[in-house]
Amino acid sequence: MVQAQGLTTAAAPRSTGGRGAGNRATAPRWPLVVAFVAPAFLLYTGFIVYPLASALQYSFFEWRGTARGAFTGFDNFTKLVTTYPLNHELWRAFLHNGVFFIGTMLIQNTAGLAFAIWLQKRRGKRFLQTAFTMPYLVSPLVVGYLWSLILSPTFGPLNAALRAVGLDSLALPWLGDPQTALPVVILVNAWQWVGFPMLLFAAALAGIPEEYGEAATVDGASGWQRFRHITLPLLAPAISIVSVLTFIGNFNVFGLVFAMGTSEGGPAGSTDVLELLFYRTAFESHGDLNAIGRxxxxxxxxxxxxxxxxxAANRALRRREARLT
Amino acid sequence: MSVRTSVRLIAVSALVALAAACAPSTNSEGGGDTASGDKTKLTVWSWRTEDVAAYRKIFSIYEKDHPGTTVEFKPFKNTEYNTILATGLTEAGGPDVAQLRSYGGLQPLIEAGNLVPLDGTAGLSDFEPSALEGAKGRTDGKVYGVPFATQTLQVFYNKKIFADNGITVPMTWSQLTAAADKLQEAGITPFATTGKETWMLPILHDTFAAPRYGGADFAKAVQSGQKNFTDADYVASIDVVKSLEKYFPKDVAGVAYTDAQVLFTTDKAAMYPGGSFELGFFQAQAPDLDLGVFSAPPPDGSPVDHALVPGYTDGSYGINTKSKHQKAAKELVTWMATQQFGQLVADELKQISTVPGVAPKDPLLAEMASNYAQNPTPYLLLVDFRYGDPSGTDLLGAGVQSMLLGKSDPQQVAASLQKGVSQWFKPKA
Known part of the structure; x- marks a missing residue:
């Protein structure tokens, strides 16, 4: 995993001896370089760069079905913020993605860090780590539909269980109430992905030399002080990576919200996010001739x-890490 | 082989493999331009994966009468069909004949020049003009498909529950609400419906409230600009849905479409407002369920004094401009306008055929078809307000959901609908 590699190189002391290898006076073996780089380069260009570039190009034209019409400049962009109800939905989706990110940082990543620390020197660590990471092997769509069934107000086992033990007042229409729907989706998302920050934090924790903590204990530091002043600063690179990946993941969240709140991000748009809005604009706008452009x-x-x-966040966080360590 | 040669070999073969993967395929296998022996092979694309067996049977009958042609039925996932078809029609390997969405959903394909106009096709002129409306181009008024089915909206009911509770089919609005009250007292949900999946909510609205806004007359008034959706009668029609909310399942905004269907098929709910397209599912899921249908009586204050049956053309079959077998394809869609095909659609697919004079064998389907023939009204928001973005159905669906959640009132829902569609809808003065 690229992230994990970045993590270990960032956490490991930098060696300077490795450079000597490059000094050998050999010409670069171009055929070899090309052979190794070409497949990845071509795939990356074909499936990432080309679609990105064509999306950019498409966005400047008016479309009639799949036929490209006239060049319209920024017209498609201005229509995004002037067409009702798209203009409302756009800001609402940005807001929900933001809430999703903050909620995930607070719940999923805090829990991930707690689990990593709790599991650090525990028997059965392997088993528990595997158990915690299991849900993320399941497709978000499946997880979403599964939880929709569990939370269903008509047939769901959760509310049936709550009623069975006399907690009728807690048997809420979890996904049917705009107040609870988004928090519930954030919690289910955290349930699915908590293993990911846990593994990254566990790897980073393993890279912190034990002597630091021992020395602090000798100096009379309490458990909390050791965590706050030694472990946490040394985890900074891992926290940065987890934060940025969480941001990217949360702003691209789709399958789970689609399964739990339909493509409208229901109820009443309370779980509507950017990807759903894109899906609707692209694939569900029934008679919109210009769906491709918009x-x-x-x-x-x-x-x-x-x-x-x-x-920007990567840069800011790197600077902060440099100050902390 | 030296190391260098083998490296070159790998590089070259990798490049060739990639180039082959990227290049447009020249031998379009499974596409429209293959001819096995001296037979012409037509490929038909559809979104009805559940109808594969029935369509095979239908097309084998066609093949028997047309020995020179074989027909391959190729369905795709419903929700992805529009995208697959839009791209499929632009390149080689697309279908010869394609199942097409109706009204607004058809326009992008017509505008892109993907479809062959079918005006003058034998039998097509006998179709109801309202049925052909769903297969026409908005700008040029030409017909681009042979409509295959009409969907109608009405209330399904459980005959056994009605009998057990001493209820008869309501003929007036007060009988309907009295029946609902009685069922509720007996602990049975009167109406199973979803409030979660917003596409069903305009259907719910039209099923109960089409007479309240005036049905086809109102549709005409909106087209000509005399009225719009903020009209008092239209607002009152949205209020009809609100007045029925107490008869829906608890926390209806959290009830999924399938939940609502299951509530009805498991005898937990007595009535199910829905489309004729649900019949097949109900009959398959609950073969013992004693089903009946009725059209909701006009709510109090309605400008119309009788029940109305909203309906729309479900889709049609059209010809790909790029098809290499134009003549054979034309022959097939011409057959789709005949009584023979219409009867097969009615009996094999359990759909109301748009071919004039076809009577379905299934008594319930026949009842829905004849109800519609007697008191038809367009499912207004789908028929006339899906020609732009945002669509009428999306706006009303979102609006009704927020009303069911207590977040807006009927005036606001109507205002939002009007504001949304007025961005692209211009009345014909």
Whole structure:
């Protein structure tokens, strides 16, 4: 995993001796380089760069079905923020993605860190780690439909169980109430993915030399002080990576919300997010001739936002790490 | 072989493999332009994966009468069909004949020049003009498909529950609400319906409230610009749905479409407002369920004094412009306008055929068809308000859901619908 590699190189002390290898006076073996790079390069260009570039191109044209019409400049982009109800839905979707990100950071990643620390020197660590990471082997769509069934107000076992023990007042229409729907989706998402930050934090924790903690104990530091002033600063690189990946993941969340709140992000748009909005604009706008133009514009806006924020956040977090360590 | 040669070999073969994967395929297998022996092979695309067996049977009958042609029925997943078809029609390997969505959903394909106009096709002129409306181009008024089915909206009911509770089919609105009250006292949900899946909510609205806004007359008034959706009668029609909310399952906004169907098929609910397209599912899921249908009586204050049956053309079959077998394809869609095909649609697919003069063998389907023939009204938001974005059905669906959640009132729902569609809908003055 690329992330895990980044993590270990960031956490490991930098060695300077490795450079010597490059000094050998041999010419670069181009055929070999090309042979190794070409497959990945071509696949990446064909499936990532090309679609991105064509989406950007599409967004500047008016479409009539699959036939490209006139060049319209930024018209598709201005329509995104002027067409009712798309204009409301766009901001609402941004807001929900933001809430999703903050909620996930607070619940999923905090729990992931807690599990990692709790499991650090525990017997059965392997088994428990596997158990915690199991849900993320299941497709988000499956997880979503499964939880929709569990939470169903008519046939769901959760509310049936609550009523059976006399907690009728807690048997809420979890996914049918705009107040509870988004928090419930965030919790289910956290349930599915908590193993991911846990594994990253566990790897980072393993990279912290035990001597630091021991020395602090000798100096009379309490458990909390050791965590706050030694473990946490040394985990900074891992926290940065988890944060940025959470941001990217949460702003691209789709399957789970689709399964739990339908493509409208229901009820009453309370779980509507950017990807659902894109899905609707692209594939569910029944008579919209310009669906390709409009949805491409939305895709470009989303990409620029997610890419831009991730880049800025990465830079800011790196600087902060440098200060902490 | 030296190391260098083998590296070159790998590089070259990798490139060739990739180039082959990227290049448009020249031998379009499974596409429209294959001819096995001297037979012409037509490929038909559809979104009805559940109808494969029935369509095979239907097309084998066609093949018997047309020895020179074989027909391959190729269905795709319903929700992905539009995208697959839109791209399939632009390149080689697409279908010869395609099942097409109706009304607004058809326009992108027509505008892109993917379909062959079918005006003048034998038998087509005998179709009801309202049925052909669903297969026409909005801008040029030409017909691009042979409609295969009409869907109608009405209330299904459980005959046994009605009999057990001493209820007869309601003929007036007060009889309907009295029946619902009685059922509720008996602990039975009167109406099983979803509030979660918003596409069903405009259907719910039209099933009960089409007479309240005036049905086809109102549709005409909106087209001509005399009225719009903020009209008092239309607002009152949305209020009809609100007045029925107490008879829906508890926390209806959390009830999924399938939940509602199961409530009805497991005798937990007595009535199910829905489309004729549900009949097949109910009969398959609950063969013992004693089903009946009725059209909701006009709510109090309705400008119309009798029940109305909203309906729409479900879809049609049209010809790909790029098909290499135009003549054979034309022959097939011409056959689809005949009584023979219509009867097969009615009996094998359990759908109300649009071919004039076809009577389904299934008594319930026949009843729905004859009810519609007597008191038809367009399912207004689907028939006339899906030609732009946002669509009328999306706006009303979202609006009714928020009303059921207590977040907006009928005036606001109507205002939002009007505001949304007025961005692209211009009345014909």
């Amino acid at each position: 949805s491409s514009a939305l895709a470009v806006v989303m990409f620029v936002f997610i890419f831009g924020v991730s880049l």
